[in-house]
Amino acid sequence: MDTLEQPDLTRYAALLPDTGEPGFGVYVHWPFCAAKCPYCDFNSHVRHQPVDQERFTAAFLKEMATVRQLSGPKTVTSIFLGGGTPSLMNPSTVSAILDGIAKHWHVPDSIEITMEANPSSVEAERFRGYRAAGVNRVSLGVQALNDRDLKFLGRLHDVADALKAIKLARDIFPRMSFDLIYARPNQTVDEWERELKEAISYAVDHLSLYQLTIEEGTPFYGLHKAGKLIVPDGDQSALLYEATQEITAREGLPAYEVSNHARPGAESRHNLTYWRYGDYAGIGPGAHGRLTRGSMKIATATERKPESWLDLVESDGHGILDQEQLGYEEQADELLLMGLRLKEGVDLARWQQLSGRDPDPKREEFLLEHGFIERIGNSRLRCTPSGMLILDSVVADLAC
Incomplete structure (x- = not known):
């Protein structure tokens, strides 16, 4: 063509x-x-x-x-x-x-x-x-x-x-x-x-x-x-x-x-x-959101079926079925899950602030030695091309 x-x-x-x-x-x-x-x-x-x-x-x-x-x-x-x-x-x-x-x-x-x-x-x-x-x-x-x-x-x-x-x-x-x-x-x-x-x-x-x-x-x-x-x-x-x-x-x-x-x-x-773990408002049937309130982040989810969502909004002003307050550890896990998808990687200081800890030295060393992750200076951590092929496993290792 x-x-x-x-x-x-x-x-x-x-x-x-x-x-x-x-x-x-x-x-x-x-x-x-x-x-x-x-x-x-x-x-x-x-x-x-x-x-x-x-x-x-x-x-x-x-x-x-x-x-x-x-x-x-x-x-x-x-x-x-x-x-x-x-x-x-x-x-x-x-x-x-x-x-x-x-x-x-x-x-x-x-x-x-x-x-x-x-x-x-x-x-x-x-x-x-x-x-x-x-x-x-x-x-x-x-x-x-x-x-x-x-x-x-x-x-x-x-x-x-x-x-x-x-x-x-x-x-x-x-x-x-x-x-x-x-x-x-x-x-x-x-x-x-x-x-x-x-x-x-x-x-x-x-x-x-x-x-x-x-x-x-x-x-x-x-x-x-x-x-x-x-x-x-x-x-x-x-x-x-x-x-x-x-x-x-x-x-x-x-x-x-x-x-x-x-x-x-x-x-x-x-x-x-999404991947930098920012806030976003989710509007409409089945939409999800992440909204920061003070030091906490709220996860929202609406009714999925369009007509049921419509009825809820018309009667209650919204179709939100779930409002879950995410703890610091949950936020840290989500930050890692999303951020490691990016070539720019994850801001380590932000992750450490949420999780209250450093990455496990043994797990990090193992992943570094096998070429699945790499440090970008002292501030960021990212997956290598090889690590991207097993991204779920890398995230699971680091989140533990």
């Missing part, structure tokens, strides 16, 4: 630069999709009747007021409209939600405002409407660049739809990212390298590249358990991962997190808030 014209990369420089601080994000969950993908375990739902967007908008705004009471005054550093398929929302819905966030918190000009979109639901006028509402970054769920695998993944778009959506996004938004899933059945390293190089030729400044995982409760889980869906084994997955890191680094989109790659300066501000 022909590559698209190279974009003007100075366009994304107008957005506020990354300060290195965790920040405060607002996440809004739109739970509806046109179809449920067989690998997906996200809180997404298919409705065959039109969704009452005005009613849901009013509920989002009502829940925001409650969450604002929990968070106190904050300056927002990023907004993320996720799902589900937020690109099924009317532009007027998006505009009302963004206006609501600005009413409850301080929203500086030029912060990152991201919307997820599926290529099958992309229309030029809707994209222009989202841009006019304030969205300045779009994240497209492309997932594959061949029609056979798109069909296997249950996607409603084909490659032609994906390329059309990518071109529109590049033309309309200052920033654009898209997702691909690799480690698909029978996928070879050579095949993935060709597909990844093609993807990079279409990319502007960011790619999210995820290994296919088999999640319990999904159709793929049942097929896998029955032996009807075979994914690459650990060794093959490692080879695919290593090829991913090598190619993206060589092409100027190095990994800054396990699955995310960006030109320097174009990292996702919102996702950095």
Whole structure:
């Protein structure tokens, strides 16, 4: 396929630069999709009747007021409209939600405002409407660049739809990212390298590249358990991962997190808030939040089923089912779990302040000797490329 014209990369420089601080994000969950993908375990739902967007908008705004009471005054550093398929929302819905966030918190000009979109639901006028509402970054769920695998993944778009959506996004938004899933059945390293190089030729400044995982409760889980869906084994997955890191680094989109790659300066501000263990407000069905109150952090979670959430918000002002106060040790574990995903690693002083201790010397020495972690000066600790391959084990060792 022909590559698209190279974009003007100075366009994304107008957005506020990354300060290195965790920040405060607002996440809004739109739970509806046109179809449920067989690998997906996200809180997404298919409705065959039109969704009452005005009613849901009013509920989002009502829940925001409650969450604002929990968070106190904050300056927002990023907004993320996720799902589900937020690109099924009317532009007027998006505009009302963004206006609501600005009413409850301080929203500086030029912060990152991201919307997820599926290529099958992309229309030029809707994209222009989202841009006019304030969205300045779009994240497209492309997932594959061949029609056979798109069909296997249950996607409603084909490659032609994906390329059309990518071109529109590049033309309309200052920033654009898209997702691909690799480690698909029978996928070879050579095949993935060709597909990844093609993807990079279409990319502007960011790619999210995820290994296919088999999640319990999904159709793929049942097929896998029955032996009807075979994914690459650990060794093959490692080879695919290593090829991913090598190619993206060589092409100027190095990994800054396990699955995310960006030109320097174009990292996702919102996702950095999660991985740096910042605060974020979760609004909508099934949304999670982390809000600091004094010296403690509160974990919030809302009702997952959209209609039940809607009823709760209309009767009680919010759909929050759980408010858990996290102790220092729990916060330290979460900081480690999230921060070790990043190339920049974890701020050791912050971890020590929360945990009240230093890393276990014997465990740290073992991981250092085997090349799974490394110190960055005296202030930070991070996983090496080898450590990223066994990230869960590294986190478990250090957290003990």
